[in-house]
Every structure is written in C-alpha cells, then in structure tokens.
Amino acid sequence: MHGRQFDVIVVGGGTAGAFAATTAAREGLDVALLERKSADEAGHIACGDAIKGASTFPDAIDREYLRAESFTNDTVQRALFELPDGDRIEYSFGDRSGSIIDRKRYGEVLLEEADRAGVTIHYDTVVQDVVQRDGVVEGVVAVRNDTQRRYEAPITIDAAGALSILQDKADFSGATFETNVDYTHFCSAYREVLRVDDPVGYDDALVFKPTEQLGYLWYFPRTETEINVGLGFQMTEEPMQLVETLRQDLEARPEFAGATVEDKLGAALPTRRPYDSAVAPGYLAAGDAAAHVNPTTGGGIPGAAKAGHWAGEIAADAVVEEATDEGALWEYNHRIQTDFGKRFAAMDLYNVFGTAHSIDELTDVIASLPARQLIDVLGREGTASMGLLDKLELAVSTVGHWGTLYDAYRVNAMADELKSIYDQFPTTPSGFGHWRRERDEFMNRFYDRVGAEPKY
Numbered sequence: 001m002h003g004r005q006f007d008v009i010v011v012g013g014g015t016a017g018a019f020a021a022t023t024a025a026r027e028g029l030d031v032a033l034l035e036r037k038s039a040d041e042a043g044h045i046a047c048g049d050a051i052k053g054a055s056t057f058p059d060a061i062d063r064e065y066l067r068a069e070s071f072t073n074d075t076v077q078r079a080l081f082e083l084p085d086g087d088r089i090e091y092s093f094g095d096r097s098g099s100i101i102d103r104k105r106y107g108e109v110l111l112e113e114a115d116r117a118g119v120t121i122h123y124d125t126v127v128q129d130v131v132q133r134d135g136v137v138e139g140v141v142a143v144r145n146d147t148q149r150r151y152e153a154p155i156t157i158d159a160a161g162a163l164s165i166l167q168d169k170a171d172f173s174g175a176t177f178e179t180n181v182d183y184t185h186f187c188s189a190y191r192e193v194l195r196v197d198d199p200v201g202y203d204d205a206l207v208f209k210p211t212e213q214l215g216y217l218w219y220f221p222r223t224e225t226e227i228n229v230g231l232g233f234q235m236t237e238e239p240m241q242l243v244e245t246l247r248q249d250l251e252a253r254p255e256f257a258g259a260t261v262e263d264k265l266g267a268a269l270p271t272r273r274p275y276d277s278a279v280a281p282g283y284l285a286a287g288d289a290a291a292h293v294n295p296t297t298g299g300g301i302p303g304a305a306k307a308g309h310w311a312g313e314i315a316a317d318a319v320v321e322e323a324t325d326e327g328a329l330w331e332y333n334h335r336i337q338t339d340f341g342k343r344f345a346a347m348d349l350y351n352v353f354g355t356a357h358s359i360d361e362l363t364d365v366i367a368s369l370p371a372r373q374l375i376d377v378l379g380r381e382g383t384a385s386m387g388l389l390d391k392l393e394l395a396v397s398t399v400g401h402w403g404t405l406y407d408a409y410r411v412n413a414m415a416d417e418l419k420s421i422y423d424q425f426p427t428t429p430s431g432f433g434h435w436r437r438e439r440d441e442f443m444n445r446f447y448d449r450v451g452a453e454p455k456y
C-alpha cells in the first residue's frame, strides 16, 4: 500500500473541512484534505443555502471574495410562517439581515482558498478506514484511482459530514469522544432549486411551513426568480415521502407553475445537541460530523465554519507541541461548548418538547409567540427573558393554548439554566465526568417536566 506522511489530515472538503485545512496550512503545517467527490463535483452539497442572522465567517479565508462570488441574496429581512389554516405570520430580523448563497460556488471558493493556503487536496479519494494504534488515531486508509493508500499524520480531523464513516471504524472505547449517537438524532432532508419566470414577491424573506413530521417546508429565494425549496422530517417521526410531499405542495402554489428544476439533492443532517466531546487521541471532529448544527433549523454552515477553524488552530498547536492526547486537544471542546454549543444544546430542548406535542398545538404556540422569542428559536442569539409588553401581548393572543404555552414557557426558562451548565464546561478532561452527570440530571428533570421520552 502507498503511504504518505503529513502534519494534519482533514477528511471531507465541505465547510468544516475547508476551514480546518486552510487554518492549519496558514499556521505553516503540511496539510492533506481528502475529498471523495471529483474536483468538478466538490462543493455540491444538499443545503437550503440560507445563512440566518449576522453570522460571520472566520477570517482564515478571503471573506470578501467568498461574499462576492457566492452570496446571491443579501437582503433577507424577515421570516414568513405559513400556518396550515392559511394564515401567515411575519417576523422581522431587525438589523440582522440574513443571506442566501449559491452553495456550489460557495463550496468551490472555500476549496480554492484551501488550495491557495497550500493544502494538498486529493479529490476522488474515498476514506474507508482509520489507522489506530493503542487507541491513538494515526491516519486513514483511502482509495484513490482504484489504489488503496495510507495517509499518516499526528492529527486527523474528521469533517466527513453527518454520516462520517470514520466514527464507525475508530475504536473510541478508551476516549471521551461521543458515542451516544443513534438514528433518531438525525433529520432526513431533500431540496430542489427551481427557476421561475416571474419574481416570487418574497425575495426578502425566508418562508417556512410546518409539516406533521416535526419539520417544515422551506422556500428560500436565491434571487427573485431562483428559489431553493425543500423539506425534512425528524427521524423520531413517521417516515415521510419527501419528494412526493414537496411535489404536492409546489403544485398548489401558483408562483411555481411552469417552474424548471435546476438541481435536486437530499441528505441527512443532525438535529441533536453537539457532541459532548469531539476529541480522541490524535483525532478531532468538526461540523456535521460532531453535530455542530442548530437542531431546530438544521442551520449548520456557520457552526461548521467556526468549528473547522478552531479544529485547525488546535491541531496546529498540538502538532507543534508534539502533544496529541485528549488533554492537549481539550481546549477545542471547551471553546465549542461555551460558545455556540450551549446555544444549540438549549435549542435542542425545543425539539424534545416538540416530540411531546402535536403539530396543531405547536402551530398554535408559534402563532402566539412574540416575535423576539421566535427569532431566538430561528438561531439568532437572544435573551430568553420576557419583558412586560411581551407578556401582555402573549396573554391577549393565547387564550385557548395556555397548557402548551405554559410548557413552552417553562422550556424557555430551562434553556437558560442549561446554558449556564454549559458555561461551566470543564477546562480539562478530568472534570468531564462530573459535568456530564450534572447535565444529565438536568435533562432528567427536563424530560419529567415536559413529559417527553429521553432523547439521549
């Protein structure tokens, strides 16, 4: 078998992998990025293409170039919720407008940036196994041009997405790395990019429509005549015929009469809290591979970019210091959990709450919530506290849904408590067991209070 030595191996050329590889290469390391797709197909990834709120990307790449090349709609100001009874609720994003991207071009630019930083990119390279000795990951085995090759490095970064094969192959029995993962922690999603002749009239909005399976249909305008439409269902619910359901919905919408389908793709994405630990000796996981995704919206691009960047930084330090055990990599877990990790873990409480209620109850709650709360759920950082005006607005508009709403309000309060537990995430692996016990005790209290089945 051919073999090659690098400082860092990154598996996957999506958002997390491109940021990880570019960051480590800019630190002067010899980095290999392995991507199973061809150079032409790389970057072509199933996505709703929306970046909500004012998410910024790490400056490891040329952000202006990325924006100029791939941001097709920078003027998203509001969210529109279409309720089953035909009503529409509108929420303004205020001063935090969102964007919609051309996902393929965006992916290509990230890989161009990795190349410019000096990363060795091997396309058409399918990673099949992990090289591990005494629990320490020392590289991977991949097939390229029908030939099996061994890539070795003191650090491997797993950025292979939601269904990373590396985690099936590696033995994490002696590591802190999260292994409490099952299919109910994922959502199955499908999207099409449609071209229409006439402007849709909502090119400044993210449009959502709840579905029975604890998910939603979305219509995200890349431009006023090119719309990303898709839907997903959580795997805790009954499976849904994604393509058929989308077709039926599109046929009922006059703006899509005569539309041309430009692209179709589906994939799985995590709808769970981030991995408690995404490190093992010689190994870090970033992006979907470690559930760095907002579990209520599936928004994963900003989390993958940030986590990939941090993984690249921590990997570079570890290689330079020649220390690649969990203690040396732990800072990565700490940064994630005390940054977006706590917010995503808190959002996950809404998912758990959702499994205990029917869609009618939930849409009633959506219809009643003050804008600020809903925008929080959409992924914008915000406060869970409610002002007097909000409370009055709520009291007037929600007569009839008190039970569910009271539960929802309790979720809000408990989300704050959970965030403060994540703020106490340990700075070394030695405090990890204790922290987990405390978090798990909180979760048991939460399941009891909202009457939901334990998710983890």
Ligand SMILES: Cc1cc2nc3c(=O)[nH]c(=O)nc-3n(C[C@H](O)[C@H](O)[C@H](O)COP(=O)(O)OP(=O)(O)OC[C@H]3O[C@@H](n4cnc5c(N)ncnc54)[C@H](O)[C@@H]3O)c2cc1C
Binding pocket: 011, 012, 013, 014, 015, 016, 017, 034, 035, 036, 037, 042, 043, 045, 046, 047, 048, 049, 050, 051, 052, 125, 126, 127, 128, 159, 160, 161, 162, 164, 165, 189, 190, 191, 230, 265, 266, 267, 268, 269, 286, 287, 288, 289, 293, 298, 299, 300, 301, 302, 304
């Ligand atoms: C239908 C859908 C809609 C979504 N909509 C949005 C949205 O609107 N906004 C948002 O922010 N997020 C959205 N997401 C989530 C977002 O796309 C992901 O969170 C994000 O792409 C994660 O990036 P990543 O780099 O971790 O993984 P990915 O983008 O999945 O990249 C993984 C890469 O690894 C490669 N790979 C996998 N296995 C191997 C292997 N064995 N060997 C070599 N290479 C391998 C893959 O080819 C791929 O290039 C959506 C996801 C889906 C499925």
